[in-house]
Structure formats: structure tokens, C-alpha cells
Amino acid sequence: MDLKVIHLEEIKDERGSLVFAETQKEIPFDIKRIYYIFGVENSKRRGYHAHKKLEQVFILISGECKILFEDNKEKKIIHFNNPAEALYVGPGIWREMYGFSKDAVLLVLASLHYSEDDYIRDYDEFKKFVDKKEK
Numbered sequence: 001m002d003l004k005v006i007h008l009e010e011i012k013d014e015r016g017s018l019v020f021a022e023t024q025k026e027i028p029f030d031i032k033r034i035y036y037i038f039g040v041e042n043s044k045r046r047g048y049h050a051h052k053k054l055e056q057v058f059i060l061i062s063g064e065c066k067i068l069f070e071d072n073k074e075k076k077i078i079h080f081n082n083p084a085e086a087l088y089v090g091p092g093i094w095r096e097m098y099g100f101s102k103d104a105v106l107l108v109l110a111s112l113h114y115s116e117d118d119y120i121r122d123y124d125e126f127k128k129f130v131d132k133k134e135k
């Protein structure tokens, strides 16, 4: 699956921690957009889509949550709880985010501006998209 854990450097001293990431260094694309998700009730699930071209990096700035990822071969559940660990997510991956703690803030860095045309929101359409990509 086109997922890659990115270990970010944490500069830690008696004042606390600082973590950084730079375009074309830790982040393997030019960042065109950022967005963040917070205030999600623990019982709520979001996502339910894949992207055709978009590349993303997910960073859980605070709290914890889980994300289920799926491509045409496998499913993976990743438990996010470390703000110094980022996850690169390539195109063609279905995702469902859930299990948010009250203090969870999920930051997403994106390679493209927002475009609804890049979304695949129908699961069967996603399956067809990734099967076709494989051939």
C-alpha cells in the first residue's frame, strides 16, 4: 500500500517539544493546501473516500484517532497518537477515520488545491478505479 511513515525530528528541551517538516524534505511534495479536523465525537466516523491524484501527509497534532486504509490488495488500521510521526498517503487509497479522542486534532498537508473532482466517494467506484490502475 502506498503509505509511508515519516519520522519527524522532535527538538525537546525543558520548555517542551518542537517538531518541523519541510517541503521536498520530510514532505515529498509541494504543499498546496492544509486542513485540520477536530471536535469529532468518538462515535463518529468520517472519510469514506479515496482520491484520484491527491497526495497527503497526515499528522495527529494532539490526542489520538484511528484510520482504516484500503487499496486493491489489503486493509491497514493505523493508530495515530504521536505528533512527531507523520504518515504519507498516496492516491487511490480508501480511508475511514474514527476513534477520535476529545482532544484530537488531525492535520492534513495536501499536494493539490481542493477539488471535488479528485474525490471517489463511492466504494464500488473506488474498487473499479484501483483494479483498473493495477492492470
Ligand code: TYD
Pocket: 033, 035, 037, 046, 047, 048, 049, 114
Ligand atoms: P471531506 O473531505 O468529505 O471530509 P472527511 O473526509 O473528513 O469526511 O470534506 C468535508 C467537507 O469540507 C466537504 O463538503 C468538502 C469540504 N472541504 C473543502 O471545502 N475544502 C477542503 O480542503 C476539504 C478537505 C474539504
